[in-house]
Amino acid sequence: MAENNTIILGIESSCDDTSAAILQGTKILSNFTSTQLIHEKYGGVVPELASRSHQENILPVVETAINQAGIGLKDIQAVAFTQGPGLLGSLVVGASFAKSFALARNIPLLAVHHMKAHILAHFIDDASSEKPTFPFLCLTVSGGHTQIVLVESHLKMTILGKTIDDAAGEAFDKAAKMLGFSYPGGPLIDKFAAQGNPDSFTFSKPKIKGLDFSFSGLKTSILYSIRDAKKENINFVEENRFDLCASIQKTIVSILMQKLELAVKETGIQRVALAGGVSANSELRKELCKKESIGWKVYIPKFEYCTDNAAMIAITGKFLYDAGIFSSQDVAAKARMDW
Ligand code: KG4
Numbered sequence: 322m323a324e325n326n327t328i329i330l331g332i333e334s335s336c337d338d339t340s341a342a343i344l345q346g347t348k349i350l351s352n353f354t355s356t357q358l359i360h361e362k363y364g365g366v367v368p369e370l371a372s373r374s375h376q377e378n379i380l381p382v383v384e385t386a387i388n389q390a391g392i393g394l395k396d397i398q399a400v401a402f403t404q405g406p407g408l409l410g411s412l413v414v415g416a417s418f419a420k421s422f423a424l425a426r427n428i429p430l431l432a433v434h435h436m437k438a439h440i441l442a443h444f445i446d447d448a449s450s451e452k453p454t455f456p457f458l459c460l461t462v463s464g465g466h467t468q469i470v471l472v473e474s475h476l477k478m479t480i481l482g483k484t485i486d487d488a489a490g491e492a493f494d495k496a497a498k499m500l501g502f503s504y505p506g507g508p509l510i511d512k513f514a515a516q517g518n519p520d521s522f523t524f525s526k527p528k529i530k531g532l533d534f535s536f537s538g539l540k541t542s543i544l545y546s547i548r549d550a551k552k553e554n555i556n557f558v559e560e561n562r563f564d565l566c567a568s569i570q571k572t573i574v575s576i577l578m579q580k581l582e583l584a585v586k587e588t589g590i591q592r593v594a595l596a597g598g599v600s601a602n603s604e605l606r607k608e609l610c611k612k613e614s615i616g617w618k619v620y621i622p623k624f625e626y627c628t629d630n631a632a633m634i635a636i637t638g639k640f641l642y643d644a645g646i647f648s649s650q651d652v653a654a655k656a657r658m659d660w
């Protein structure tokens with residue numbers, strides 16, 4: 322059994338954020354992220370540029386995390402890194418760094434699943450919020466994934482439903498691109514939606530049965546609505562920006578909430594958590610919180626642990642460390658990774 326105060330260095334580099342964190346026990350001592358702004362103008366993450374930026378950033382980011390934590394190199398007892406899923410060229414930078422670090426310091430290496438880490442961020446010490454009790458359901462919504470997960474323990478998780486095409490974050494980002502916003506557009510839709518009427522426009526919702534999701538039909542529906550309206554009024558998007566954002570956001574959130582309601586009904590579990598970048602969305606948070614009035618117990622992550630961060634990698638590393646699940650030096654980064 323591991324001691325409770327183990328100090329773990331966490332490293333995240335699966336997409337366009339280079340992040341490092343220092344965890345002691347379940348307490349975060351530092352969590353430092355460098356976000357690559359270079360992708361904004363391309364309307365999406367350019368893998369080659371992301372990989373190159375990670376290489377430039379990884380050392381200063383780790384140094385900053387160590388300095389901010391007020392510890393020395395020799396205090397670090399294990400290193401956790403994102404093994405996948407993600408962009409391979411980005412993942413290998415974090416994986417190679419973590420492997421070298423573990424080898425040089427002769428400390429254990431912990432390979433972390435990025436999506437599980439989003440969920441386990443709920444177990445980071447935080448005086449302002451309660452930790453979920455098992456079993457609970459987690460709606461895990463990011464740029465690449467949309468899942469409803471049954472979480473029975475820190476290490477036992479089962480996917481009950483997932484997207485068959487685009488992820489919820491992708492739906493936000495692609496809609497934002499149609500409105501002329503830079504990448505990632507999700508946060509901008511959220512911001513502008515606050516000033517719009519969510520009932521101004523109606524977009525088609527998927528009719529897919531069960532707990533799986535689909536967002537590609539919605540994307541086409543938004544595209545065609547904008548195209549047709551622009552034939553009448555070339556300034557349609559500019560003149561209706563706020564209402565379009567509010568209506569798009571309402572549609573995406575209602576698709577997510579409908580499936581979550583079904584999952585609660587089917588499993589009888591009323592403890593529900595949110596995880597992943599889209600859990601920063603204010604409408605989704607609001608709609609989920611409303612469910613407390615009908616008996617749900619809702620867990621919403623702190624903003625800093627919603628989008629990609631190394632704190633969630635470090636806490637997942639802690640649970641692997643406690644369970645004695647260590648990786649060898651031949652562990653490889655994986656763009657696609659089994660659950
Ligand atoms: O988890 P994350 O940081 O990275 C991935 O693992 O993909 O999620 C990024 C996604 C992007 O699609 C971004 O647009 C979305 O999260 N996102 C939001 C908001 N903040 C981030 N979507 C809607 N509203 C937000 N406030």
Ligand code: ZN
Binds near residue numbers: 439597
């Ligand atoms: Zn993520």
